[in-house]
Amino acid sequence: MRREEFMRQLEALLTDISEEERREALSYYQSYFEDAGEENEERILKELESPQKVAATIKADLGMEQNPDNGAYTEHGYEDERFEQKQTVNLKKKEGQEQKSSRFVYDENKTLKIILVVIIAVLTSPVWGGLLAGLFGTVLGLTVGTVATAGALYITGGVLFGIGISQFAVGSVAIGFALVGAAMLVWAVALLVTIFCVWACKTAIPWICNALGKLWRSIACNIGK
Amino acid sequence: MVFNTGAALLDAIVLAVVCKEKEGTYGYKITQDVRQAIEVSESTLYPVLRRLQKDDCLEVYDMECGGRNRRYYKITDKGNAQLQLYRTEWVNYSSKITTLFSGGELA
Numbered sequence: 001m002r003r004e005e006f007m008r009q010l011e012a013l014l015t016d017i018s019e020e021e022r023r024e025a026l027s028y029y030q031s032y033f034e035d036a037g038e039e040n041e042e043r044i045l046k047e048l049e050s051p052q053k054v055a056a057t058i059k060a061d062l063g064m065e066q067n068p069d070n071g072a073y074t075e076h077g078y079e080d081e082r083f084e085q086k087q088t089v090n091l092k093k094k095e096g097q098e099q100k101s102s103r104f105v106y107d108e109n110k111t112l113k114i115i116l117v118v119i120i121a122v123l124t125s126p127v128w129g130g131l132l133a134g135l136f137g138t139v140l141g142l143t144v145g146t147v148a149t150a151g152a153l154y155i156t157g158g159v160l161f162g163i164g165i166s167q168f169a170v171g172s173v174a175i176g177f178a179l180v181g182a183a184m185l186v187w188a189v190a191l192l193v194t195i196f197c198v199w200a201c202k203t204a205i206p207w208i209c210n211a212l213g214k215l216w217r218s219i220a221c222n223i224g225k
Numbered sequence: 226m227v228f229n230t231g232a233a234l235l236d237a238i239v240l241a242v243v244c245k246e247k248e249g250t251y252g253y254k255i256t257q258d259v260r261q262a263i264e265v266s267e268s269t270l271y272p273v274l275r276r277l278q279k280d281d282c283l284e285v286y287d288m289e290c291g292g293r294n295r296r297y298y299k300i301t302d303k304g305n306a307q308l309q310l311y312r313t314e315w316v317n318y319s320s321k322i323t324t325l326f327s328g329g330e331l332a
């Protein structure tokens with residue numbers, strides 16, 4: 001087939017797409033041949049295979065192909081099994097079947113493993129249950145303790161400040177200054193504890209949760225193997 | 226080539242090839258350049274180029290060359306951004322597969 005014949009057939013095959021799309025595609029292939037030069041014409045015609053295949057490629061991308069399951073993008077372009085030789089198609093089907101059956105065996109193995117792991121987990125629950133409860137208790141204790149400490153420090157600071165102020169009025173000014181100073185120091189410590197609490201909530205706890213999640217995933221992954 | 230090149234990877238390869246030419250490049254040359262990396266047939270790239278053009282990743286302009294009009298493709302800002310995304314994803318993807326193939330452990 002000559003290039004002119006190829007273009008003529010392609011144009012005829014593209015009559016059912018929009019005027020703009022047809023013009024775009026035809027001018028692309030027209031200049032493709034021109035840029036390639038006459039010496040490459042035969043090779044390109046051979047590689048394009050047929051106007052039918054080129055038209056199918058263009059229409060497939062426009063969402064015009066009636067059955068999109070017929071083909072897929074590959075490094076050889078848009079490949080359609082209908083254009084392949086019968087033998088290749090048969091070979092592909094066989095490969096698919098083998099893959100399916102081996103996957104089934106693998107799934108069965110996996111289910112067995114998961115059941116086994118659940119049984120082991122239940123049997124050993126007194127051990128890791130205790131550990132988990134201990135860990136939870138420790139974290140809870142630390143959290144409540146820290147918050148309570150911060151609260152107590154704020155209150156102490158408040159009381160010292162109040163007594164200090166009243167000393168200015170009724171007692172000695174020196175004691176008043178000393179008490180107010182002490183109140184400031186206590187508040188400073190309370191603020192530090194508060195900052196630590198905020199940091200723990202924002203950074204440390206998510207980090208620990210993340211680490212635990214990773215640990216769990218790696219365990220699950222190893223079971224999967 | 227035993228591995229199929231999916232639509233996204235094909236888009237990425239075409240964007241990378243067009244991106245190299247500051248003044249733009251044309252269909253036949255793009256196909257030849259892509260072929261240095263992967264095997265593609267002559268009919269593969271038209272739909273890809275057309276789609277990238279519709280997605281505003283490529284812009285086209287016609288320029289006279291040897292007494293006829295030649296259509297040039299040039300990458301847009303959006304195309305550049307898309308290519309950058311593909312590059313990052315590719316490094317991520319390929320390094321994981323390489324690690325897996327060489328028997329290493331994934332982090």
